[in-house]
Amino acid sequence: MKTLAALCVACFAGPAFAALPTRADCDDPAAFTVLSSSQAHDARDVRTPKALDAQYGDAADALVLGATKTGFKLWAPTARNVAVCTYAGARSASTWLHAAQRDDRTGAWHVALPVDDGTYYLYLVDVFVPGTGLVRQRVTDPYSVALAANGTRSLYVDLDSPATKPRDWDPKGTPKRIAAPTDLVIYELHVRDFSRDDTSVPAEHRGKYLAFTNTQSNGMRHLRALADAGVTDIHLLPVFDFATVPERDCDPAGDAAHDCFNWGYDPFHFNVPEGSYASDADGIARIVEFRRMVQALHNANLRVGMDVVYNHTMAAGQANWSVLDRIVPGYYHRYNDDGTLATSTCCANTATEHRMMAKLMRDSVVLWATQYGIDSFRFDLMGHQPRAAMEDLQRALKAATGHDVPLIGEGWNFGEVADGKRFVQASQLSLGGSGIGTFSDRARDAVRGGGPGDQMPALVDAKGWINGGANDASANMVRVGLAGTLRDYRLDGRPLSSIDYNGQPAGYATQPGEVVNYVENHDNQTLYDINQLKLPKDTPPDERARVQLLATATTAFSQGIAYFHAGIDVLRSKSLDGNSFDSGDTVNRLDWSYRDNGGGARPEDIAFMRDAFRDLLRIRASSTLFRLRTRDDVMARLTLPQTGSPDLIVGRLDGKGLEGARFPAVQYFLNASTQVRSVSLPASRGEPWILHPVHLSPTAADLRAREARFDRETGRFTIPPRTAVVFVQPESTVLPDLLTFRLPAHLSEDEDITVDVQLPAGYDARRRYPVLYLDDGQDFADVHVRETMEKMHGELVPFIVVAIHMPRDRMAGYGLSDRAAGRSVVAPTKYGDVGTNAHAYSEWVVGTLVPYVDAHWPTQANANGRTILGWSLGGINAFSLGWNYPEVFGRIGAFSPSFWLSNDNKGGIAQALVATSPAKQGLRAYFAAGTKEEESDRDKNGVIDVIDDAKDVAELLRTHGGNEAVVVELEGGIHRQTSWAEMLPGFLRWAFPK
Numbered sequence: 001m002k003t004l005a006a007l008c009v010a011c012f013a014g015p016a017f018a019a020l021p022t023r024a025d026c027d028d029p030a031a032f033t034v035l036s037s038s039q040a041h042d043a044r045d046v047r048t049p050k051a052l053d054a055q056y057g058d059a060a061d062a063l064v065l066g067a068t069k070t071g072f073k074l075w076a077p078t079a080r081n082v083a084v085c086t087y088a089g090a091r092s093a094s095t096w097l098h099a100a101q102r103d104d105r106t107g108a109w110h111v112a113l114p115v116d117d118g119t120y121y122l123y124l125v126d127v128f129v130p131g132t133g134l135v136r137q138r139v140t141d142p143y144s145v146a147l148a149a150n151g152t153r154s155l156y157v158d159l160d161s162p163a164t165k166p167r168d169w170d171p172k173g174t175p176k177r178i179a180a181p182t183d184l185v186i187y188e189l190h191v192r193d194f195s196r197d198d199t200s201v202p203a204e205h206r207g208k209y210l211a212f213t214n215t216q217s218n219g220m221r222h223l224r225a226l227a228d229a230g231v232t233d234i235h236l237l238p239v240f241d242f243a244t245v246p247e248r249d250c251d252p253a254g255d256a257a258h259d260c261f262n263w264g265y266d267p268f269h270f271n272v273p274e275g276s277y278a279s280d281a282d283g284i285a286r287i288v289e290f291r292r293m294v295q296a297l298h299n300a301n302l303r304v305g306m307d308v309v310y311n312h313t314m315a316a317g318q319a320n321w322s323v324l325d326r327i328v329p330g331y332y333h334r335y336n337d338d339g340t341l342a343t344s345t346c347c348a349n350t351a352t353e354h355r356m357m358a359k360l361m362r363d364s365v366v367l368w369a370t371q372y373g374i375d376s377f378r379f380d381l382m383g384h385q386p387r388a389a390m391e392d393l394q395r396a397l398k399a400a401t402g403h404d405v406p407l408i409g410e411g412w413n414f415g416e417v418a419d420g421k422r423f424v425q426a427s428q429l430s431l432g433g434s435g436i437g438t439f440s441d442r443a444r445d446a447v448r449g450g451g452p453g454d455q456m457p458a459l460v461d462a463k464g465w466i467n468g469g470a471n472d473a474s475a476n477m478v479r480v481g482l483a484g485t486l487r488d489y490r491l492d493g494r495p496l497s498s499i500d501y502n503g504q505p506a507g508y509a510t511q512p513g514e515v516v517n518y519v520e521n522h523d524n525q526t527l528y529d530i531n532q533l534k535l536p537k538d539t540p541p542d543e544r545a546r547v548q549l550l551a552t553a554t555t556a557f558s559q560g561i562a563y564f565h566a567g568i569d570v571l572r573s574k575s576l577d578g579n580s581f582d583s584g585d586t587v588n589r590l591d592w593s594y595r596d597n598g599g600g601a602r603p604e605d606i607a608f609m610r611d612a613f614r615d616l617l618r619i620r621a622s623s624t625l626f627r628l629r630t631r632d633d634v635m636a637r638l639t640l641p642q643t644g645s646p647d648l649i650v651g652r653l654d655g656k657g658l659e660g661a662r663f664p665a666v667q668y669f670l671n672a673s674t675q676v677r678s679v680s681l682p683a684s685r686g687e688p689w690i691l692h693p694v695h696l697s698p699t700a701a702d703l704r705a706r707e708a709r710f711d712r713e714t715g716r717f718t719i720p721p722r723t724a725v726v727f728v729q730p731e732s733t734v735l736p737d738l739l740t741f742r743l744p745a746h747l748s749e750d751e752d753i754t755v756d757v758q759l760p761a762g763y764d765a766r767r768r769y770p771v772l773y774l775d776d777g778q779d780f781a782d783v784h785v786r787e788t789m790e791k792m793h794g795e796l797v798p799f800i801v802v803a804i805h806m807p808r809d810r811m812a813g814y815g816l817s818d819r820a821a822g823r824s825v826v827a828p829t830k831y832g833d834v835g836t837n838a839h840a841y842s843e844w845v846v847g848t849l850v851p852y853v854d855a856h857w858p859t860q861a862n863a864n865g866r867t868i869l870g871w872s873l874g875g876i877n878a879f880s881l882g883w884n885y886p887e888v889f890g891r892i893g894a895f896s897p898s899f900w901l902s903n904d905n906k907g908g909i910a911q912a913l914v915a916t917s918p919a920k921q922g923l924r925a926y927f928a929a930g931t932k933e934e935e936s937d938r939d940k941n942g943v944i945d946v947i948d949d950a951k952d953v954a955e956l957l958r959t960h961g962g963n964e965a966v967v968v969e970l971e972g973g974i975h976r977q978t979s980w981a982e983m984l985p986g987f988l989r990w991a992f993p994k
Helices: 023-027 049-061 191-195 209-213 218-229 285-299 355-372 387-401 415-420 442-448 472-482 527-534 541-556 584-588 603-622 631-637 703-707 785-792 808-813 838-856 873-884 909-916 945-959 977-991
Strands: 032-036 066-068 071-075 079-087 094-099 101-103 108-112 119-129 133-139 154-156 185-189 233-236 303-308 376-379 407-409 437-439 515-517 561-565 648-654 665-671 677-680 709-711 716-719 723-728 739-746 750-758 771-774 800-804 866-871 891-895 924-930 964-970
Touching: 023 079, 023 094, 023 119, 023 133, 049 355, 071 119, 079 108, 185 191, 185 376, 185 603, 191 209, 191 584, 209 285, 218 603, 218 750, 233 376, 285 303, 285 355, 303 355, 355 387, 387 407, 442 472, 442 541, 472 541, 472 648, 527 541, 541 561, 541 603, 541 665, 541 723, 631 648, 648 677, 665 716, 703 723, 716 723, 739 838, 750 785, 750 838, 771 838, 785 800, 785 977, 800 838, 838 873, 866 873, 866 977, 873 891, 873 909, 891 977, 909 945, 924 945, 924 977, 945 964, 964 977
Parallel strands: 185 233, 185 561, 233 303, 303 376, 376 407, 407 437, 437 515, 515 561, 771 800, 771 866, 866 891, 891 924, 924 964
Antiparallel strands: 032 133, 066 071, 071 108, 079 094, 079 119, 101 108, 119 133, 119 154, 648 665, 665 723, 677 716, 709 716, 739 750, 750 800
């Protein structure tokens, strides 16, 4: 390697020659040193960004920058010299000074040498700074992936090193929650807010990444409940390294500059997790713990989104928090026409129209997606970035991950780039056809009233549709949101693009996935607070909660992406603070015990809002009609008829021929009035409209919605005050609609379990019915249970079906149990230790679920009136329930039962349980298996194990108590839902003969 002396002439050609850097420069605490204040410079010192892009852009764009195992690389085309200082620790003296070599083709400087994990480093960059002179910068790496506390030094870490990975870490382990952007239901959350005041979190985890790993905390229980109801993504407010929170020894009670709170829109290093959320800001803790957070959210069936801020940096020039501008002065930031730094976004605006700033943004999001498992991105002030840069980034993400990664952002049009002055922006009116979503302020402002910049008295006087300002204009703008803000959608004969919104077209999106609907996010007053200001002072507290619920319903029912701010579902207040970015923990707190919203709401109203909001999510999740993917579908399927009352809004959705629609049609009603409203809809006259099954569920939160009425003869709907109501046309002309609810359970941990109830054709509450319980009820549709019941209802005794949802990724936990021993029957199998939660689950079924069903519906509440059926692993669990609780279940059914789960692949677990237990009489069992289920044949008798095992268990049941046991072989049947569907009619004829 060449020495600094050998490189002397090459490095310092030109005027204002300065002394070579030494190790002393590495240890100088000052951020920079002025080597010469002379303004004399050569042509290489100062060049416009366009000139730099023209000379180096193509070659430099392909570079891998930053630290790697084989050295360091920094893009600094105007630097006179670059060197790398290395350190053994975060605050130790330097260990070496390494001279960098310049590549004239790319403008990058590189040092080739082996780099060990745990090496801290800084760059020494000698560069001409206009107005200052020749400066020696001591600066961190823009491509840092790890840092010392407070960003004082960069740290080389191999992100593929096992030391950086939690156990079972898989950045591709994303829950399969969405098939299109319109499936997104986003919950925006701040890491510190989430757990800072949650006493169910260990004190050392509060406000940290690790809080998300406490699965039984109040906060994680809340997030799991939201996931189960329909939230798909948790979007974290900025979590890459930001400047203004001290990463060591912050003081929660300190002033704004020294406390532990900030939203984080002050980026310092784009590729490093924020250190104040880690247990130790030095070293790799922030990497490991960030990954553990993502892993925990993924395990909770939640995707993880990230709020990213590439439109500005915290500082520029020679400021302490400046990085980019100290390496290539004048390149990475945007300047006004008069030469001053552009700060329209609040800080030093970045220039993503320049190649290497666009590259930094692109490389950064790809790193977060591939190395940290980030599933979607929200771009702060995205309208300040070029559409071309965002589309390039979009393509890079797909190439790196193998799939489309949803991108959304603030497409506001303002500042020095407004109206396309510098480039085609990534803004609302300029992103049509890109598939990138922008937040829509149209319905937001109409629902809330006023605008985000309002001050007194407008904060009180400018009423919204929900709080006293319902008129034709506000109602129409709410309808614009319901129609996905599509520019071509026609409202009362007019395209939405022809309706004025503050001088812009109300409709601007070309596809519903290009719009994000919301009524509250981290900016401005919370919805509860804005209603504190705008609603009449004498509005009762329960009515305030209803107004909030109604507002969230406008988002839940709108076409496009649904976006909710954390706490909107628990009436979150920020004490009327309209900009709480640095207002500290008290103002920004969240209370997952649901006792205090921060604004005086009663616990009972918080609980109502929490539960009723989840019902709205369940309604949205129940049908793809609320999540239409294309412009053409919205145009063809959604109608928004006038009602004659601006405070009553109606939307009708046609589901015929739409996959996942579930209902032939849906009709929703939003009544913002304090009075009952009625409307006659000629198109609905004579049609079969009933309340949505969520409204009819025994656990429905909003009982007022059940007061809604429909008169079939006149087509007249009557809607209670301040209520969101959904009517549907029945799924079946034979069967009542499916009812869905959730019950709490304690298995390996506390969780709620979803249950579906299908009532029989001609259901009559005055008679009593036998009940069929389905294990693994997620296959309810896949196995065509409803269709089979419809076809066979005339040849069977009517019966109720109760389907228990068991997520596939946890099903293995629910296998056999030994009631006498009070434990799960666990054995090493090819599937691992199957059955760890079997006993707790069985106790929940017989102790909680069965009594609940018997209490809510007319059942034959005895063993002869109850049948348990499961398939695959659910089949062995169904057997377990029937065998252990013959007083509860008189009949057992198992399709493709997993009896081949065996000790050392020699003998069946189920057989051993039966053989060693006391004889039980009166059981009736039906085992069905396909002849092509498995290849294994332990005893080499030409019969696959699953059939042999089923026959063995059947024989044991007969000889060990004289029980009835039937084994059915389905010729050609395989371990798939198609075969189970073929088996179902035979089982039903056996279990429920007429």
